[in-house]
Amino acid sequence: MTQIEIIKALSDNYIYILHNPINKQTAVIDPGEAHPVIDLLEKKGWKLSHIFNTHHHEDHIGGNQKLIDKYNCKLIAPKYDQNRIHNCDHYVLDGDEIDIIGNKGQVFYTPGHTIGHICYYIESLKILFSGDTLFRLGCGRIFEGTFEQMKDSLDKILNLPDDTLVYCGHEYTMSNANFCKSLVYNNDEELDASILEIRNLRDEEKPTIPFFLGQEKKLNPFLRYNDINFKIANNIQKLNSVETFKYFRKLKDNY
Numbered sequence: 001m002t003q004i005e006i007i008k009a010l011s012d013n014y015i016y017i018l019h020n021p022i023n024k025q026t027a028v029i030d031p032g033e034a035h036p037v038i039d040l041l042e043k044k045g046w047k048l049s050h051i052f053n054t055h056h057h058e059d060h061i062g063g064n065q066k067l068i069d070k071y072n073c074k075l076i077a078p079k080y081d082q083n084r085i086h087n088c089d090h091y092v093l094d095g096d097e098i099d100i101i102g103n104k105g106q107v108f109y110t111p112g113h114t115i116g117h118i119c120y121y122i123e124s125l126k127i128l129f130s131g132d133t134l135f136r137l138g139c140g141r142i143f144e145g146t147f148e149q150m151k152d153s154l155d156k157i158l159n160l161p162d163d164t165l166v167y168c169g170h171e172y173t174m175s176n177a178n179f180c181k182s183l184v185y186n187n188d189e190e191l192d193a194s195i196l197e198i199r200n201l202r203d204e205e206k207p208t209i210p211f212f213l214g215q216e217k218k219l220n221p222f223l224r225y226n227d228i229n230f231k232i233a234n235n236i237q238k239l240n241s242v243e244t245f246k247y248f249r250k251l252k253d254n255y
């Protein structure tokens with residue numbers, strides 16, 4: 001049984017700690033800073049064995065070196081970022097099967113937000129660490145890749161089962177929900193019920209993460225590029241899937 005802890009970091013980042021009580025290994029996903037990770041590990045009495053990075057942005061890797069210096073842990077990072085993430089022990093590629101503290105993990109190459117971005121999937125636990133590719137009711141901005149690349153990356157995530165729990169890199173959910181409300185939903189009752197739940201969590205200062213992929217498939221506008229009813233509702237039924245994704249992404253960029 002792997003335990004997962006959520007740490008709030010920087011202004012709106014999430015850092016995830018995974019602990020396997022059987023083999024005593026502990027991993028961190030995207031430590032944007034070191035001190036909240038160290039604080040939690042000391043409170044729990046855990047020793048860090050592995051760091052996993054999804055992409056090279058400083059708010060995801062900023063704590064790497066301090067944690068390596070303190071714990072002598074192994075760093076796993078995307079091969080595509082080999083010139084931008086240093087001191088890595090194991091660079092990984094799309095489709096690689098890797099060990100994540102005793103669980104079989106899989107690497108998905110998901111370029112778009114950055115050109116080297118990857119996600120980590122653990123099928124046995126039904127969890128996905130999506131970094132800045134997929135957010136709740138949103139997706140990452142296209143900084144380095146193309147709209148087509150990002151849409152193809154989201155396709156890979158769409159292929160995962162509905163009961164996959166997604167752990168993403170940021171708490172952007174409330175502003176994403178506001179953007180969703182500016183669109184026309186053919187299933188707005190479902191959206192409103194979800195937003196009510198999100199608002200209640202935020203009022204209590206709780207994370208809106210993790211979230212089920214199945215609900216995102218129905219509500220996230222960036223995953224609905226093949227959903228003809230949603231496209232008709234927004235009067236963009238003539239656009240193909242890449243054009244549809246680009247249309248929503250550009251609307252959000254200017255929202």
Ligand SMILES: [Fe+2]
Pocket residue numbers: 055057113132
């Ligand atoms: Fe990022």
